[in-house]
Amino acid sequence: MAIPTLPLDGGCRCGALRFRINAPPMLTGACHCTGCQRMTGSAFSLTVTVPGEGFTVTKGEPAIGGLHGEVRHHHCPHCLSWVFTRPPEGPMTFVNVRATMLDDPGWFVPFVESYTSEMLPWAATPATHRYAEFPPMEDYPALIAEYQNRPDPGKACPPERRETMDNQGPTSGLTPHIAIADKRASEAIDFYKKAFGATELTRIPADDGVRLMHAHLTINGASLMMHDEFPEYVSEPSGKPDGVTLHLQVDDADAWFQRAVDAGASVVMPLDDMFWGDRYGQVKDPFGHQWSIGTPIKGDTK
Numbered sequence: 001m002a003i004p005t006l007p008l009d010g011g012c013r014c015g016a017l018r019f020r021i022n023a024p025p026m027l028t029g030a031c032h033c034t035g036c037q038r039m040t041g042s043a044f045s046l047t048v049t050v051p052g053e054g055f056t057v058t059k060g061e062p063a064i065g066g067l068h069g070e071v072r073h074h075h076c077p078h079c080l081s082w083v084f085t086r087p088p089e090g091p092m093t094f095v096n097v098r099a100t101m102l103d104d105p106g107w108f109v110p111f112v113e114s115y116t117s118e119m120l121p122w123a124a125t126p127a128t129h130r131y132a133e134f135p136p137m138e139d140y141p142a143l144i145a146e147y148q149n150r151p152d153p154g155k156a157c158p159p160e161r162r163e164t165m166d167n168q169g170p171t172s173g174l175t176p177h178i179a180i181a182d183k184r185a186s187e188a189i190d191f192y193k194k195a196f197g198a199t200e201l202t203r204i205p206a207d208d209g210v211r212l213m214h215a216h217l218t219i220n221g222a223s224l225m226m227h228d229e230f231p232e233y234v235s236e237p238s239g240k241p242d243g244v245t246l247h248l249q250v251d252d253a254d255a256w257f258q259r260a261v262d263a264g265a266s267v268v269m270p271l272d273d274m275f276w277g278d279r280y281g282q283v284k285d286p287f288g289h290q291w292s293i294g295t296p297i298k299g300d301t302k
């Protein structure tokens with residue numbers, strides 16, 4: 001369902017606390033956890049996740065409620081409605097607004113539902129993605145990208161952004177989504193442009209101003225998604241890329257191979273005529289990811 005035009009206004013039950021959303025929602029969700037059941041007095045909570053800078057309290061002074069822990073649940077001080085939640089202090093600022101606080105929640109559909117392990121037996125929602133607990137942190141970039149790229153991105157997006165989304169893809173298939181170590185995802189985009197003729201479609205910076213939450217390129221007509229590593233959100237650091245090769249089937253393996261090497265890729269397997277009928281070789285990029293390049297051998301192969 002189309003999102004109504006920005007801004008989106010809303011407020012608590014009594015009207016003492018009002019807010020405005022000025023940025024397109026990143027994600028929508030429903031949470032079945034018992035905490036949300038108690039906080040809402042109902043079966044699940046409904047969330048619209050918006051970028052921190054796109055959310056403003058326009059009236060009243062919220063009071064902290066819930067467990068008063070690291071996650072800050074903001075309530076109306078008078079009617080005590082749970083209006084919005086801010087995550088613990090960290091590099092990513094976003095606000096989880098309770099969808100039913102919107103003056104017009106008619107467009108809202110949860111895209112991700114969490115904590116189905118604690119769900120009341122009859123309380124399923126039409127969410128596209130279901131998780132027994134919260135989605136793992138590393139799933140968020142892809143969930144956000146998929147939500148942004150859903151068939152009807154809505155009117156909430158400003159025109160310049162809408163055009164990017166319309167061209168964003170992929171809407172099906174299988175797409176490699178790689179993590180770049182050492183805060184070098186922006187550098188990697190530049191490298192992939194030089195080495196493989198990549199086209200940049202999307203680049204979403206994290207709030208630390210250095211790393212990227214998400215980026216989407218096309219190379220050789222196909223999508224490649226990537227993001228920086230966020231070790232603070234996962235229990236263990238990612239290892240070196242290993243065991244995965246990104247294959248490029250191209251029209252001229254020699255030219256593609258040479259361009260990649262000229263850009264700074266190191267040769268893993270020199271280009272050669274292989275027994276299976278391809279001219280084929282492998283390189284490693286400066287970020288540790290391995291690529292293979294192949295072209296069917298043309299003409300007489302002796």
Ligand SMILES: [Zn+2]
Binds near residue numbers: 077
């Ligand atoms: Zn109120």
Ligand SMILES: [Zn+2]
Binds near residue numbers: 031
């Ligand atoms: Zn919950």
